[in-house]
Amino acid sequence: MTTHQIAEPFIDIVADLSRHLSPENRYQRLLTTFRTTFPCDAAALLRLDGDALIPLATDGLAEETMGRQFKVAEHPRLEGILRSRQPTRFPVDTPLPDPYDGLIPLTGDDLHVHDCMGCALYIDDSPWGVITLDALDPGAFDTLDTAQLSVFIHLAEATVKAADLIQKLEHQVQHEHQIAREMQANVQQSMVGQSQSIKDLKKEISTVAASDLTVLVCGETGVGKELVARAIHDQSHRREGPLIYVNCAALPENLVESELFGHVKGAFTGAADARSGKFELADGSTLFLDEIGEIPLATQTKLLRVMQSGEIQRVGSDQNLTVDVRVVAATNRNLQEEVSAGRFRADLYHRLSVYPIYVPPLRDRGRDILLLCGYFLEHNSRRMGLPRARLTPECEPILLTYSWSGNVRELGHCISRALLKARGDYRLDNHSIISITPEHLDISHENNASPAMPLPVSNAGPAAAAVANREALTLKEGIDQFQRLWIAEQLEQNHGNQAQTARQLGMDRSNFYRLLKRLQLN
Structure with a gap:
C-alpha cells in the first residue's frame, strides 16, 4: 500500500x-x-x-x-x-x-x-x-x-x-475573562450610589481612563480614593497588567527609594540581593501612589525625573532602565498648601495633577448613605455566615444627618460593629431577619464624630478627657482611649500630616502607621 x-x-x-x-x-x-x-x-x-x-x-x-x-x-x-x-x-x-x-x-x-x-x-x-x-x-x-x-x-x-x-x-481565557468581569463587577458594586456627585465621578473616571494621563485623586480620608484608582486602571488599555500599589505613608524614610526604584546587591546594609522596584513591576501597567504627600522631598526630585523621562536608576547603580508606567496618585492633603509651605515640590505637583479627580465626601452624597448601608450589610452578613440583616426605620434619620468625618470607611466600620452587636440579640426561633436599631449603631450627634475616632472633649487636653470617663473603661481601654485622643489632637494640629505627627511623637513612621491602624484612626 x-x-x-x-x-x-x-x-x-x-x-x-x-x-x-x-x-x-x-x-x-x-x-x-x-x-x-x-x-x-x-x-x-x-x-x-x-x-x-x-x-x-x-x-x-x-x-x-x-x-x-x-x-x-x-x-x-x-x-x-x-x-x-x-x-x-x-x-x-x-x-x-x-x-x-x-x-x-x-x-x-x-x-x-x-x-x-x-x-x-x-x-x-x-x-x-x-x-x-x-x-x-x-x-x-x-x-x-x-x-x-x-x-x-x-x-x-x-x-x-x-x-x-x-x-x-480556552479555560485559561475563560478564567481570565471571569476574573476581569468579577473585578469590574466589584468596582461597579463597590462604587455604590445614585447621587449626582457619584454619577459625575464615574463619568470623570470613564473620561480619563482611556488615556495615559497622570491622575491625582483627591479627597478626605476614607472616601474611596483607592477604589477610584482601581476603576481607572480596570477601564484602561493597561488593565491586562497588575495595578501596583504603594502606600507612601507606610514606607520607612530610608527605604522609600529602594521600594520605588529598586536596588542592586550591596547598595546598602541589608541589600543581600538585587531587587526590582515598584516602577519596574508596573512597567506596561499602572502604579498607584497612595498618600503621595508623604513622599520625602529628596525622593520627590527623583520621582519627578522618572515621570519626566521614563527612566529609573536602581539604588547603587548608574545604569538607566526605561519603564512605561502610568501613575495614579492619591492624597487627602491640600498639595497646593503643601507647595506653599515648602513641603512639596511645585514641579512635581503640576506633573501629578495633569488630570485631578475629586472624590466627594460621604456627607455630600445624600441618600447614597442608605445604599452603602445595604451593601455593607449584605457583604458582612455573607462573610459572617449570618441571615439577612436590615436597618429599622429609626436608623435612617440618624445615618443621614451624621457628618461621617471618616466617610465611607467610617460607615463601613459602623455597620460592621452594629451587625456584630445585633447578632448578640438575634434569636433564631424568634426572627428570620436580623434587625439593626439605633442602639446598635452607637453613633452620637453630640460631637458628630465617629466612635472609633473620638476627638478631644475638653480644653484640658486628651489626658483629662480620657480620665473623665475612666470608670466605664478597663485599663487597656483607657490607654487606647488616651492614645486615640492624643494622636487625633496632634493630627488635627498638623493638618493630617502623619509623617510630621510621627516625628513629634518620637515614633518610627511605619510603627506609627500600624498604631493608627490598630486604633482605627486611618
Whole structure:
C-alpha cells in the first residue's frame, strides 16, 4: 500500500486539527474515522483519570457505556493495552474477561465479543488513554494493516494533545475573562450610589481612563480614593497588567527609594540581593501612589525625573532602565498648601495633577448613605455566615444627618460593629431577619464624630478627657482611649500630616502607621 493510500483516510483528521471543535465532537469524529478505516462492530476512546479509564467517545457500543468508569485493576485487558506501546490483540480463547461483553446492542441473543484489540495513546511519554476495537467475528482483525494502524495512532495522539491544549487555553481565557468581569463587577458594586456627585465621578473616571494621563485623586480620608484608582486602571488599555500599589505613608524614610526604584546587591546594609522596584513591576501597567504627600522631598526630585523621562536608576547603580508606567496618585492633603509651605515640590505637583479627580465626601452624597448601608450589610452578613440583616426605620434619620468625618470607611466600620452587636440579640426561633436599631449603631450627634475616632472633649487636653470617663473603661481601654485622643489632637494640629505627627511623637513612621491602624484612626 502506498503512502498516499495510507494517508487518504486520515485527511479529515488532519483538517480537524485546525478547526474549532468541542472536545466531544473532535473525539467522536476521530473515532468515526477509526471505525470506518478499520471495520469492526465497536470502538471506544477512553482517557486515563487516576486509576480508571473514562469513555470520551464510543461508536457501536450501548449508550450506557459513556456513563461507566473502568477501573484499570479490574479489567486486565484494558490494563494490558495501557501498559504496552504496541497494538495489543487478545486471542479468541483468552480467559481474560472483556469489559464490553453485552454492550454491543444487537437484536436477538445477547452476543459476546469474540475479537478484541487496542492501542495505548501516550502524550509526552506518559500514558494518556486507550483506543479499543471489538468485533463479533473472531478473525476480523487477521488482515489489519499495521502500517496504517501505526499512522492512525500517531494522528490520534496528535489529536488528543491538540484537544487538551486547546481546552486548557480556552479555560485559561475563560478564567481570565471571569476574573476581569468579577473585578469590574466589584468596582461597579463597590462604587455604590445614585447621587449626582457619584454619577459625575464615574463619568470623570470613564473620561480619563482611556488615556495615559497622570491622575491625582483627591479627597478626605476614607472616601474611596483607592477604589477610584482601581476603576481607572480596570477601564484602561493597561488593565491586562497588575495595578501596583504603594502606600507612601507606610514606607520607612530610608527605604522609600529602594521600594520605588529598586536596588542592586550591596547598595546598602541589608541589600543581600538585587531587587526590582515598584516602577519596574508596573512597567506596561499602572502604579498607584497612595498618600503621595508623604513622599520625602529628596525622593520627590527623583520621582519627578522618572515621570519626566521614563527612566529609573536602581539604588547603587548608574545604569538607566526605561519603564512605561502610568501613575495614579492619591492624597487627602491640600498639595497646593503643601507647595506653599515648602513641603512639596511645585514641579512635581503640576506633573501629578495633569488630570485631578475629586472624590466627594460621604456627607455630600445624600441618600447614597442608605445604599452603602445595604451593601455593607449584605457583604458582612455573607462573610459572617449570618441571615439577612436590615436597618429599622429609626436608623435612617440618624445615618443621614451624621457628618461621617471618616466617610465611607467610617460607615463601613459602623455597620460592621452594629451587625456584630445585633447578632448578640438575634434569636433564631424568634426572627428570620436580623434587625439593626439605633442602639446598635452607637453613633452620637453630640460631637458628630465617629466612635472609633473620638476627638478631644475638653480644653484640658486628651489626658483629662480620657480620665473623665475612666470608670466605664478597663485599663487597656483607657490607654487606647488616651492614645486615640492624643494622636487625633496632634493630627488635627498638623493638618493630617502623619509623617510630621510621627516625628513629634518620637515614633518610627511605619510603627506609627500600624498604631493608627490598630486604633482605627486611618
